[in-house]
Amino acid sequence: MPVEAALARLRAGAPEAALAALAALPDDHAPPARHAAIGMALLALGRVEEALAALRIAVALGETRPATMLNLALAEDRAGDAARGRALMQELKRLLPTWDEPCLRLAESLRRAGDASAAIAEYEHTLEVNPRRAEALLSLAALLMQRHEPARAQMLLLRCCAVTPAHAPTWDALGVALMLTGDAADAESAFDQAQRLAPADGTIALHRVEASMAAGTGEAELARLEQAAAADPLNAALLAARGTLLMHLGRRAEAVAVLEAATALAPDSPLATQALAHAMVAAARVGDAIPVLRRAVELAPDDAALRNNLAATLLRGQQHGEAREVLEGLLATHGDSLGVLCNLTNALVSLGLQDEGLATANRAVALAPGAPLAWRAMCNVLAYHPGVTGAGLLAAQRRIGDSLPRVPPPAREAARPRAADRRLRVGLLSATLKTHPVGWLTIAGFENLDPARFELVCLGQPPSEDAIQRRFRAAAAEWHVVDGEPTEALVPRLRALDLDILIDLGGYGDRGMMAACASRVAPMQVKWVGAQSHSSGLAEMDWFITDRWETPPGFEGLYTERLLRLPDGYVCYSPPAYAPDVGTLPALANGHVTFGCFNNLAKITPAVLAGWAAILARIPGARLVLKAHQFADAATRTRLLAAFPGIDPARIELRAGSPHRALLAQYNEIDIVLDPFPYSGGLTTCEALWMGVPTITMPGETFASRHSASHLSNLGLPDWVAADLGAYQDMAVRRAADLPALAALRAGLRARMKVSPLCDAPRFGRHLGEALRHAWRAQCAAAAAA
């Protein structure tokens, strides 16, 4: 019988051959059986709709064998009338109660339809009919794991392993189930078996890595993977697993290298590509990570978390415009989610679109009113928003502080008295103890703390060759890497360091660790530079380092912390040796004044642009140079130029980012810096001054609005501080009209700054030490009185 022969081929796993043989038969050859066989072959080939047509014909012609009926049911279920398909399966089940196939197919149909309870019941029924039916064992176990019943799942999977001992997914599933009950060592054995059966399977290899980390056998697994890779050098899964394991072990540079090798061998592997991207992000290689993440998104286009990661990395890589597009796309396709909304808020803030940012932050807060992340996004907008008030920002900051979870103190903890005059152990908590505004503005102060009175303990990012990080390392007695670990783990570790004072230098910024401060890790906690836009709003933050220009008398109510006012400025600038020499006043050669602002675009709000446009309108010929990373983006440039109606666009120059020395050199083309408001320049103002360019500023109520006022006052230039927008604009016009005065100021500014309190590191270090000691004594006195 030719039809029987074709079916035999089909059963032997050769549907193409079966179909070819059936197609070669004459039309009049046993039509019902032939159509049925054709339908089965098509179904096996995944051509479900054609299969459905053929099977319907067969049944219409009188073909009623159970196999045909079941195939019709499957085809109906997938491509036709699903209810009819399931009804057929039920009918077959009733007619042939000892046949396990209809129950299994019905269970699978229900599982696909999302009816887990009904599916579980059908799988259980299948196993009553045939206790060794592997598909039922495996699928039922998977459903039970989803319903948090891993122990039952394990029993089923052990049975399944006995039935199909050579089937890798079964062993893999057993390992996953064992991980869910915390049996990492047994899970490792199960994954080992799975990996022997499917050595090129990346998922299994990664599961095994997770198990080894949970079982504490990471180093042994690493050695095993190295050996295995040597024996099987083309196996990219082993390299991907090794790279992932190196990541878990904190060896990021090696992880990146090994994962690069894995992707070189398997450029189309989503697993290896994602692992490489994550390792690069963790290793702070943002620029390298972005194209890899783009590739990962290409390979797994439906992965929303991956897209959000791409956007977050684009934000770190200063590609805010593209980040915004990705995030808005995600919201359109996947709806509101907290992480996406917060990232979008930050993208909009960075683009200077504070109104849009505020609207998005409000969506985030509405979605998750108790989430610190939502309030962090809100505070991030408010600090830059033209409508901000000191009290308003404080209220929002308090919401972050209040919403952070607290890790309870250990039971035995009794505040033991500490001597007021002891050598103080001072912890510096930040992922930015390096070439970063935090580094430039604090390192000279720390270097000049009296080592006999203070012992510095850095709590920061992994060691690198960064020039300022090396200075922190040289100044510190200890360096502890704290890097992305969960707060519950970080808090006990920091508490065990027995610090007297903790200075937070990260705030709520990217990779900030204020969550640890909320759980109090030192008897005295101090907020200093590092996302220090205003009060932390955190009840556990005791002091806030400031000065009398940043927080004049009367500002105390805008802060939850006690104000620790240093006698000069609140920071000490450490100018780079590579700064170019100061040039002559460019206006003298140009014949017109050039204003400049090299601050981050986040600070350049529409209100700021309008204020500047009015100045340009009053000084014909004057030019304005703005410089920010975001100007690499054409849409952003167009939007900015449109903010100067009536001004010849040739008078506005928008420059993208450049290496630091080149940025400094460009101040030799600027006569006067216009400070943004309400978020003033901090380090940027110091750099402009070092390059001989004074800044016109307009302080407000928030801490961030007053940086330039503090720096200028410390240089003896308080007459560059304007009380309001009108005074600011008048000052710009007046200063621009007196080139000889500008030229003279410029010529002497660096020498003046070098000896001013802003750069006098020994003086600053002395004052910082005295202030910390004063605060510590007050803290001790309060503790003694309590």
Add this chain to the structure above:
Amino acid sequence: MQTTAADPAILTRRVREMVDSGRILAARPLLGALKTLAVPGAELAEIEAQLLLREGRVAEALVVLDIAVAAAPEAVGLRLCRADARMRADDTAGAAGDAAEAVILDRTNPQAKAVLGVALIDLGQPLDALACLREAVAADPRHPAYRQALATAQERSGDPDAAAATLAAAIRLAPGLVALRTTAIMVAIRRRDFTGAAELAETARRDGVADACVFGLLGHSLSSLARHVEAAEAYAEALKLAPEDPYVRHLVSSAGVLPQGVRAPSEYLETVFDGYAARFESHLIGLGYRVPGLIRAALLAELGLTPDSPPDSQPVGPVLDLGCGTGLMGVVLSDLPLRPLVGVDLSDGMLAEARAKGLYDSLLKQDLETLLAETDQAWPVILAADVFCYFGALDAVLAQVHDRLADGGLCLFTVEECQDDDGWRLGRQGRYSHARAYVAAAVARAGLELATLRPEVLRWEADAPVSGLLVVAQRAMERGGDAG
């Protein structure tokens, strides 16, 4: 996980890129894959050898290269790679051979000529090197490293003007390479052109290519020009860029910015002299360096020896030469019956020079205080020629010397003298000087008897004499019956 990059050509290119850009951790796991996929041959061997060299596994690289060169003797890349490996293995002659072979195989290859030139410099044939390097530069004028090597050859062959001009051209070509700046500054310093050196360093600073070394050399130059305030600023900048470097820290403290240490750190000495060894002698002798001769004369007088004592007379020894440097004491003592002669120094570079003289019976790389603490030997003679200028307080080291001298043993040493202080002080070039009264008292406190303490001119600097003290101290003979 599917391997889709099984194309050996693509993978070979990627691995080569990785090796060339120093991504050895990524290249290493791929080499196994490459060996499975690609046809074995010269290219694969070269990649493997370069990876091994980058990993510091020179001996293994040489094994790979020897086999590959034997199989493909005409592969220029392999020859050049082996020349590199042989240079690293201190087989300069072998390296020169490979480079010469590469030049013969490909007369137009500038890299081959440059490698040969560098090897010839190391072989002490600067004039031959000069010819090779000129050709290399002519063939590839855009390669700054060739020019840097040419400058070295020019300087070695006695033409520092040409070296300076070559380096100036190289700096114009590659203004961002700090190595060219430091080399040029060093050339100027060796010519004692401190004004020129300071200008070069200042230009490097203005161009934004100054590292800690440039600022350190700037400080040195300014200090030699007696511009001490500016020197201190330069040293402070150097410290910002190399905050963990004890040598720089020492320079800063010698410039008066940081509190003074008791002695220069061992790392300082090692760094200074490793960088200095090759020209240490000519520099010092060119400066009219008198210390070895002074010590020799004092030793002859104390021991009653004459240069024409019979060579078979009973030698005095062993003799310990603390801080032996390039072995100048060995040179001046070589005709005297003083044996065995043991030298100790911290600097590999210095010890290599001393070893090359073949005059010491043993040479040890160790800190001299550690050696004195650990040696069991009782020494009849201990020498410290121009060594205690790296110590502030002398008490500890003289006490150790006392303990290690044999009964009646002699210690001969020199120090630079300071006039305006009762103790010692740290000078601006990182050297300590000592007051005469302090030295006498320290010798006495150590339990030694002062046999000689007299002022001497130690050397001339910038045509001015540097005055110092020559000291001979003796451990008293044990009196009988004291032992208990």
